[in-house]
Amino acid sequence: MKLAGKSAIVTGGTDGIGKALGLALRERGVQVIVVGRDKGRLALAAAEGFDTLAADLASAQGVDAVVRALDGKAIDLLVNNAGAGASYDVSAPVDLAQVDRCIFLNLVAPIHLSTRLLPMLRARPQAMIVNITSGLAVAPRAGSPVYCATKAGLRSFTMALRAQLAGSSVRVLEVLPPVVETRMTAANSHRKMPVGECARQIVRAIEQDRDEANVGATRLLRLVYSVSPALARQIMLRY
Template identity: 55%
Template sequence: MDVRGKLALVTGGSDGIGREIALQLQAGGVEVIVTGRSAERLRAMAALGFGTIAGDLSQEAGIDAVVTGVVGKPLALLVNNAGVGSEYAPGDPSTLPDAARCIDTNLYAPIALATRLLPQLMAQPEATIVNVTSGLAIAPRGGGPIYCATKAGLRSFTQALRYQLKDSGVKVMEALPPLVATSLTAGRGGKMMSASDCAAEIVRGIKAGKAEVNVGQTKMLQLMHSISPALARRIMIKY
């Protein structure tokens, strides 16, 4: 996809991977609108020349705000990047509201935005939907069952949507990051990829028109899974 001169919407674009995607797209000649929940971060993005939309994507009102914010605009690139983690304890109902927020943000919101913004995307000569999932969509870790479930669900949706839109002018790409140093992973041990390097691989994939981008160490996980899904699951469940 030739991104120059195009209009992009990046959800969760005021922090982490989304912010880096927005910055790199802007540097490549893209007009970028970002969404987020933090007024302070959105002001900082606006000062850098980005359009901004405030909205909590775990709420229908937040999704409505995003759709309203781009209505009538020549949207050519939708990057569904916003995501949250989830506390969950088996047998503890008090963790269910947090689980619901994770499901709504990570799975329902990308589906809703792709659905509601598709007419605008289809009106362009070429357009792309990018759904940012995770290497954990391939094989889950035991410490994050809800997060992993949302990413696996979004991966399935992405693959099916790609098939449904195969004869249209809208490409559907999945990006699968590894463990990346962001506010979401703060406090986690282990080697992490930088958000900037992760975003660079995703942006290159968008420009190349790829259907799937396995980022960083996810390439190794994908290879392992292709050889032995059971082995990949056994390793990742303890991760």
């Protein structure tokens, strides 16, 4: 995809990977709309020159707000990036309300946005849906079963949607990042990829019209999985 002159919407675009990706896309000449729920970070994004949309995508109302705000606009690139984890350990009480919000934000919202914005994307000469999953979509980590399940579900959805849209003007890219240095991973002690480098690799995958982008250390995980899925799962369950 030639990015200059295109328009993009990036969910979770006021922080972390989404913010870095918005900056990287803008450097390529893309008009970027960022979606977030934190008023302070939205104000900072607006001060940096981004168009902003306030919406909590962990709810159906948030999805409705985005779709309404985009009515009549031309969008070439939908980036489903917003995501969050949910604490889940059966040795202690589980907050199922938090679990439900995680499932909606990470899985339901991308499906709804992809579906409801698809007519808009199909109207463009060249368009793309970019779904940010995770290396944990390939092999789960024992400490994050709900997060892993949502990312695995989004991976399956992405693959099937790509097959349905084959031959159309809308491409579907899945991005599988490793652990990236963001606010969300602040407590993670593992080696982290710089967020700017992650964004750079995502933009390159978009420009190359790729179907899948295994970013950073995820490439090694995919290699191990291709040789022995059982070994990959064993490694990641202990990660």
